[in-house]
Structures are given as C-alpha cells and as structure tokens.
Amino acid sequence: xxxxxxxxxxxxxDCDQIMKMIRELAEYERLSDQVKLNAETLQRDCFGExxxxxxxxxxxxxxxxxxxxxLLVGYxxxxxxxxxxxxxxxxxxxxxxxxxxxxxGIGRAMWTEVTKIAVAKDCxxxxxxxxxWNTSAIDVYKQxxxxxxxxxxxxxxxxxxxxxxxxxxxxxxxxx
Amino acid sequence: xxxxxxxxxxxxxDCDQIMKMIRELAEYERLSDQVKLNAETLQRDCFGExxxxxxxxxxxxxxxxxxxxxLLVGYxxxxxxxxxxxxxxxxxxxxxxxxxxxxxGIGRAMWTEVTKIAVAKDCxxxxxxxxxWNTSAIDVYKQxxxxxxxxxxxxxxxxxxxxxxxxxxxxxxxxx
Numbered sequence: 001x002x003x004x005x006x007x008x009x010x011x012x013x014d015c016d017q018i019m020k021m022i023r024e025l026a027e028y029e030r031l032s033d034q035v036k037l038n039a040e041t042l043q044r045d046c047f048g049e050x051x052x053x054x055x056x057x058x059x060x061x062x063x064x065x066x067x068x069x070x071l072l073v074g075y076x077x078x079x080x081x082x083x084x085x086x087x088x089x090x091x092x093x094x095x096x097x098x099x100x101x102x103x104x105g106i107g108r109a110m111w112t113e114v115t116k117i118a119v120a121k122d123c124x125x126x127x128x129x130x131x132x133w134n135t136s137a138i139d140v141y142k143q144x145x146x147x148x149x150x151x152x153x154x155x156x157x158x159x160x161x162x163x164x165x166x167x168x169x170x171x172x173x174x175x176x
Numbered sequence: 177x178x179x180x181x182x183x184x185x186x187x188x189x190d191c192d193q194i195m196k197m198i199r200e201l202a203e204y205e206r207l208s209d210q211v212k213l214n215a216e217t218l219q220r221d222c223f224g225e226x227x228x229x230x231x232x233x234x235x236x237x238x239x240x241x242x243x244x245x246x247l248l249v250g251y252x253x254x255x256x257x258x259x260x261x262x263x264x265x266x267x268x269x270x271x272x273x274x275x276x277x278x279x280x281g282i283g284r285a286m287w288t289e290v291t292k293i294a295v296a297k298d299c300x301x302x303x304x305x306x307x308x309w310n311t312s313a314i315d316v317y318k319q320x321x322x323x324x325x326x327x328x329x330x331x332x333x334x335x336x337x338x339x340x341x342x343x344x345x346x347x348x349x350x351x352x
Contacts, residue, residue: 022261025260031261034261034262036261036300037261037262042260045264052256052258052264053258077258079256080228080255081229081255081257081267082228082229082253082269083269084198084213084270085202085207086213087212087218091257093257093258108348112345112348115341116345116349118341119338119345123338123341124337125335125336125337126335126336126341127334128334129331129334130331131330131331132331132332133330138332141334144340145336145340146334146335146340147334147335148332150326150331150332151332153307154308154309155307155326155333156306156307156325156326157326158304158306158317158323159302159304159323160301160302160321160322161262162300162301164320165295165321166295168291169292169295172288173288173292
C-alpha cells in the first residue's frame with residue numbers, strides 16, 4: 001500500500017464517504033446512537049447555497065487493477081464562529097483519520113491546513129471540544145499548544161436538542 | 177422608569193453600546209483582561225460583507241426631557257454552526273442583561289427570539305457554554321431544557337490563541 005496522500009477541499013461527491021467516516025468517529029466516541037445526519041443533508045449544508053460548514057479530506061491514491069484507486073482516509077470539518085472577547089474564530093468540529101492510516105501525520109496535516117485557512121481569514125482563535133476520556137487526543141492537543149479551558153476557566157458545554165427548543169418555545173411564548 | 181422594552185435586530189450604530197455591555201459581561205465573568213475586541217472590529221464582522229455573527233438587542237424607550245430616550249439594556253450574540261451527528265445548529269455566544277434590568281424576563285425574551293430564528297432555520301441543536309461557578313445561570317439553563325454535556329458525556333472545551341496557531345504552524349510546517 002502506498003503511503004501517499006493529499007489534503008484537498010471536499011466536493012459534493014465526497015459526502016457518502018465522509019458520512020461513512022462520521023459514523024466511524026461516532027463509534028469511536030461511543031456516541032453512535034446520536035448520528036442522525038445523512039449524505040444528502042450534509043451535501044445541502046456543506047455545498048448548498050448557504051454554507052454551514054467547510055470540509056477538507058485526506059485522499060490516498062494507489063495503483064489498482066483498473067488504474068489509480070482513490071480513497072478518502074480522513075476528514076476535518078470546521079466553520080467560522082465569533083468571540084465577543086477576541087473576534088473572528090474558527091471551530092474544528094471533527095478531525096478524523098481511519099484506523100489503518102493513523103500515525104502517518106495525516107491528522108496533523110489536516111489540522112495544519114485548517115490553521116493556515118483560519119490565520120488567512122484573520123481568525124485569532126481556534127476552538128474545539130474533546131471527550132475527557134480521550135487522553136491520547138488531549139495529550140496531542142496540549143502538545144500542539146491547545147489549552148483546556150474547562151480545566152483552566154471552568155467552561156461547561158451545554159446544549160438543547162430540537163425537542164427541547166420546541167418545548168421551550170411552547171412553555172415560554174405562552175407566558176408574556 | 178418605564179419597564180417597556182423591545183427585542184430587535186442590532187444595527188451598526190449599536191456597536192458602541194454592545195461593546196460596553198461585552199465589557200460588563202467580561203467583568204461579571206472575571207475575564208476582563210481577555211477583551212481585545214473593539215466597536216470597529218465588531219461592526220466589520222457583524223455588519224460587513226462577510227458576517228461572522230448575528231446580534232439582537234433589548235432596547236428600552238423612556239420619556240426623557242428632550243423626547244423619547246432609547247437605551248440598550250441587553251444583547252444576545254449568536255451564529256450558525258454544524259454538528260456532524262445532527263446537522264444545522266445555532267451557537268449562543270453571549271446573552272447579557274445589564275444589572276438594573278435583570279429579573280424582568282429580558283434574557284428569556286432574547287433567548288426565545290434566537291430559538292425561534294434557529295428553529296425557522298432548520299437548526300436541530302442550540303449549543304452554548306457556561307462557567308462552572310455560575311450556578312444561577314446553570315440552574316436557569318437546566319430549567320429551560322439545557323443539558324450539561326460536560327457532565328453527561330465529558331466534553332471539554334479547548335482553544336488555541338493566535339500566537340499558539342502561529343507557533344504551531346512554525347513548528348509543524350517545517351517538519352514534512
């Protein structure tokens with residue numbers, strides 16, 4: 001197997017393979033039951049008129065029986081956010097490399113590309129989240145210069161799902 | 177003092193007053209030293225060609241000596257993000273009400289407007305962060321239907337400042 005790969009912007013046609021990797025990541029994160037997204041929705045939101053996110057992929061090119069074979073072995077999905085303390089920022093939602101291709105610097109190469117894009121966009125912050133039991137990722141992030149803001153300042157990560165949003169509106173828009 | 181207020185979209189002209197409130201919020205969060213943003217940059221990023229965020233404000237209108245007096249007493253700043261597990265989502269970066277105007281439902285009224293906007297935009301998630309010592313806010317969020325994902329799944333909040341991004345690039349783009 002060749003170890004050559006390129007990092008490139010993703011296209012609409014990558015969505016099936018990206019979705020497959022998203023499911024692999026969810027499995028690794030022990031959160032498989034949470035994946036509701038599908039390739040069509042990802043296509044609409046990543047490549048439609050209104051873009052909610054950006055995605056780079058790592059692609060390997062190997063000689064196959066019927067010519068060159070291309071395979072996606074990693075992806076990084078990110079978007080721009082805003083810090084009212086600092087200004088423009090970039091959020092890395094996922095960075096993933098398939099197991100067989102780990103340890104070759106592909107994750108770092110994708111992180112590097114996003115960092116370059118963010119700096120070029122005048123972003124002064126990168127933000128991301130990691131699960132507390134994923135100590136190998138935490139170690140790498142700290143080595144790269146990442147700071148654990150949950151530890152440092154006590155930030156907790158909150159969310160409300162669609163049903164809670166609807167329940168909230170039903171409850172509070174009837175009370176004036 | 178009248179207790180009437182409206183929630184409306186912010187305009188360029190609000191940026192000075194929003195910046196003042198951002199500084200008040202930072203003081204409350206004991207993070208004043210972190211505020212590097214100014215009104216000009218906020219104007220560019222919130223109202224320029226490329227929008228990094230959206231902002232609603234709470235405005236009071238009182239009878240004054242020289243006619244009606246308008247005053248901003250709160251703001252909520254948000255943007256769209258993306259969950260690879262769930263799809264379109266909305267992130268509430270800040271929600272703030274000036275001390276004299278708390279306890280009148282203004283925070284909840286702004287949260288309600290953002291929730292409506294997010295639902296209309298087909299968002300299936302609201303996300304936000306809160307400091308662990310801010311128990312009064314945490315209690316309110318839980319009452320509204322928010323889930324503490326740091327507690328539930330162990331998500332930690334990470335970031336890298338501009339200098340760390342530059343250091344990272346200097347370190348890893350020289351290693352091939």
